[in-house]
Amino acid sequence: xxxxxxxxxxxxxxxxxxxxxxxxxxxxxxxxxxxxxxxxxxxxxxxxxxxxxxxxxxxxxxxxxxxxxxxxxxxxxxxxxxxxxxxxxxxxxxxxxxxxxxxxxxxxxxxxxxxxxxxxxxxxxxxxxxxxxxxxxxxxxxxxxxxxxxxxxxxxxxxxxxxxxxxxxxxxxxxxxxxxxxxxxxxxxxxxxxxxxxxxxxxxxxxxxxxxxxxxxxxxxxxxxxxxxxxxxxxxxxxxxxxxxxxxxxxxxxxxxxxxxxxxxxxxxxxxxxxxxxxxxxxxxxxxxxxxxxxxxxxxxxxxxxxxxxxxxxxxxxxxxxxxxxxxxxxxxxxxxxxxxxxxxxxxxxxxxxxxxxxxxxxxxxxxxxxxxxxxxxxxxxxxxxxxxxxxxxxxxxxxxxxxxxxxxxxxxxxxxxxx
Numbered sequence: 001x002x003x004x005x006x007x008x009x010x011x012x013x014x015x016x017x018x019x020x021x022x023x024x025x026x027x028x029x030x031x032x033x034x035x036x037x038x039x040x041x042x043x044x045x046x047x048x049x050x051x052x053x054x055x056x057x058x059x060x061x062x063x064x065x066x067x068x069x070x071x072x073x074x075x076x077x078x079x080x081x082x083x084x085x086x087x088x089x090x091x092x093x094x095x096x097x098x099x100x101x102x103x104x105x106x107x108x109x110x111x112x113x114x115x116x117x118x119x120x121x122x123x124x125x126x127x128x129x130x131x132x133x134x135x136x137x138x139x140x141x142x143x144x145x146x147x148x149x150x151x152x153x154x155x156x157x158x159x160x161x162x163x164x165x166x167x168x169x170x171x172x173x174x175x176x177x178x179x180x181x182x183x184x185x186x187x188x189x190x191x192x193x194x195x196x197x198x199x200x201x202x203x204x205x206x207x208x209x210x211x212x213x214x215x216x217x218x219x220x221x222x223x224x225x226x227x228x229x230x231x232x233x234x235x236x237x238x239x240x241x242x243x244x245x246x247x248x249x250x251x252x253x254x255x256x257x258x259x260x261x262x263x264x265x266x267x268x269x270x271x272x273x274x275x276x277x278x279x280x281x282x283x284x285x286x287x288x289x290x291x292x293x294x295x296x297x298x299x300x301x302x303x304x305x306x307x308x309x310x311x312x313x314x315x316x317x318x319x320x321x322x323x324x325x326x327x328x329x330x331x332x333x334x335x336x337x338x339x340x341x342x343x344x345x346x347x348x349x350x351x352x353x354x355x356x357x358x359x360x361x362x363x364x365x366x367x368x369x370x371x372x373x374x375x376x377x378x379x380x381x382x383x384x385x386x387x388x389x390x391x392x393x394x395x396x397x398x399x400x401x402x403x404x405x406x407x408x409x410x411x412x413x414x415x416x417x418x419x420x
Contacts, residue, residue, distance in 0.1 A: 004062035011268040013055055015221040016197050023216045031115055034189035035067035035181055040075040040097035044242035045104050047232040051220050053108040055191050065115040068105045072098045072123030080152045080167040104241055125180045138176050141209040150198040171202045178203025179210055189216045226261035241306050247338035248307040252315035255299035260285050263294040271301040324383040333400045340403055340415040348416040352393045361406055361414035380407040
């Protein structure tokens with residue numbers, strides 16, 4: 001079995017690091033304790049955090065002990081962005097988001113067995129610090145020249161807005177987390193995204209200066225698509241892990257729509273499929289691209305990981321039904337609502353001409369185009385071909401008393417929403 005560091009490297013999950021040989025030696029000497037932090041700057045984690053959760057899980061599966069830190073303290077401050085000061089959220093909001101993130105993180109790790117995971121909140125130790133203690137015990141180990149050289153800080157200082165002392169101090173707070181976890185639990189590795197490299201080094205240096213001990217840092221690369229564009233943007237924003245911010249159906253569809261050029265790389269990053277399984281799926285992409293076998297495996301594995309197997313079953317059934325390969329009438333209200341939530345829509349009333357609704361939804365350019373499509377047999381209502389251009393929306397068209405599915409050809413969908 002491959003060493004976990006070799007496995008992570010093969011999966012494309014290692015970018016910057018302090019000393020991989022020394023880290024490998026520490027791992028070979030016995031289980032290590034490692035951590036990753038998640039700040040509650042939103043009410044949900046997203047696909048970028050998912051990469052870090054998977055790294056934590058890979059390492060735990062290899063016999064090491066994970067600590068997942070939810071930043072109740074650092075979330076009150078906010079990691080500096082390349083442009084613009086963050087708006088500080090209220091303490092009540094941050095506390096609520098901490099609980100949501102704790103629940104999300106806990107699903108990815110094993111809290112029993114020989115190396116049980118820990119879930120911690122840095123407010124537990126940072127909240128006890130006085131300003132004097134913070135400056136004397138932590139701040140004295142930091143040099144302004146090093147702090148000012150951080151890329152984000154330097155860019156913000158050169159901007160018109162500058163950077164507040166609050167955000168400037170973030171790197172000290174994150175470094176202090178590593179020191180506390182080293183002291184409390186013997187933690188010797190922090191993982192994170194490439195954008196966190198400066199903050200990770202802050203902790204490594206603080207442990208070295210305060211305790212005269214060597215600890216390690218390792219980052220994952222920024223995940224991009226094959227064309228170089230940013231991965232994970234949708235019309236609704238980020239690919240959120242919370243079902244109330246992105247439905248499991250929409251989440252499943254996002255992964256199902258992965259381009260052939262990206263799917264094998266994403267299988268390595270976002271699933272636990274073996275090298276042999278991924279090699280077979282890579283061959284399938286080359287030999288049978290229309291079957292989209294690799295995309296289905298990716299969508300099913302990631303959705304199962306985040307939302308559970310029942311969500312996958314519902315998403316698959318809904319997807320089949322929407323495109324005429326399953327029974328629409330068998331979808332329950334919740335599943336149908338999630339399935340049509342991402343579709344173009346038109347507001348409708350009983351008695352509206354169907355051609356008007358097709359045009360209003362945008363899946364045809366005009367009423368005239370809709371009439372021609374009816375004549376050509378290319379328009380469907382609830383997967384039934386429309387044969388009469390004068391047909392009107394009737395109560396029998398409404399699923400669960402509200403929705404009517406419109407389809408043009410095989411794959412262009414929209415929904416009519418009748419709210420009255």
